[in-house]
Amino acid sequence: MDDRVSMPDIHPKQVIFEHLAGIAQALGHANRLELLESLAQGRHSVEDLAHQSGMSFANTSRHLQILRRARLVNTERRGKHVLYSLAGNAEVVTLLSALGRTGERNIAEVNRVVDDYFNARDTMEAVSREELSGRLEQGGVLVLDVRSPDEFAQGHLPGARNIPFRELEKRLDELPVDAEIVAYCRGPYCIFAVEAVAALRARGFSALRLEDGFPEWKLAGLAVEASPAA
Known part of the structure; x- marks a missing residue:
């Protein structure tokens, strides 16, 4: 009788790495990373995501199906619409953050764009x-x-005021000129917060930007608010 332990045809580690490689392949497209950034804010329909990204409906749907097969997004039907959301919000946001940090550290072109822009x-x-969390507790800052x-x-930061970037120029009179303003957007590479701060400073406001965005704030376990209908 042979007492040797037989090894399976496929090593367990290989099985795991094969599935992880599938996730890496799903992440391997700039448009899919942008879709994940949008979904880190909350649920979105294909129509909303296509509008935000500037892609066609068909292209957006195709990318979402790839993300779904990799178990990175979930779907939920609401009437005539299918809503997409992240599958494991904390894990996916952490993965995207780690990818960004690795890119900034190891890829000269990524680091150059961060510096130059x-x-x-x-x-x-x-x-x-x-x-910002400490200053919110003390008061005296407008988010x-x-x-x-x-x-x-x-979902948003406590007490935050919502003025979409494209409406900012027309709604500056809603902001008190003597307030200290901290602007935030979707994440560390979202340009709207940078552009908003530049526009506000050009008009005499005291403005800074948050180091990243809402998903990272929420992931850190800091307080958030949402409307009852969300």
Whole structure:
């Protein structure tokens, strides 16, 4: 009798790595990363995501199906619409954050774009989550959410005021000129917060931006608010 332990035809580690490689392949497209960034804000229909990304409905749907097969997104039917959401919000946001940090550290072109656009456009240091959380408790700071109303309704920083970036120029009179403003958007590479801060400073406001965005704030376990209908 042979007492040797027989090894399976496929090693368990290989099975795991094969599935992880499938996730990596699903992440391997810029448009799919952008869709995940949008879904990190909350649920969205294919129509909403196509409008936000500038892709066609067919292209958006195709990318979402790839993400769904990799178990990165879930679907939910609401009437005539299919709503997409992240499958494991904390895990996917953490994965995207790690991908960004790795890119900034290891890829010279990524680091150059961050320096040439974000750092050069806004030479003042961004506000950290910890610092903003403390200032919110003390009061005296106005938090400006420049995302869409739908994203704002699904979740936002406590007491934040929602003025989408494209409406900011027309709604400046809604902001007190003597307030200290901290603007935030969808994440660390969302340009709307940078552009909003530049526009506000050009008109005499005291403005800074949050170091990243709403998903990272929520992931850190900090307080959030949402409308009852969200």
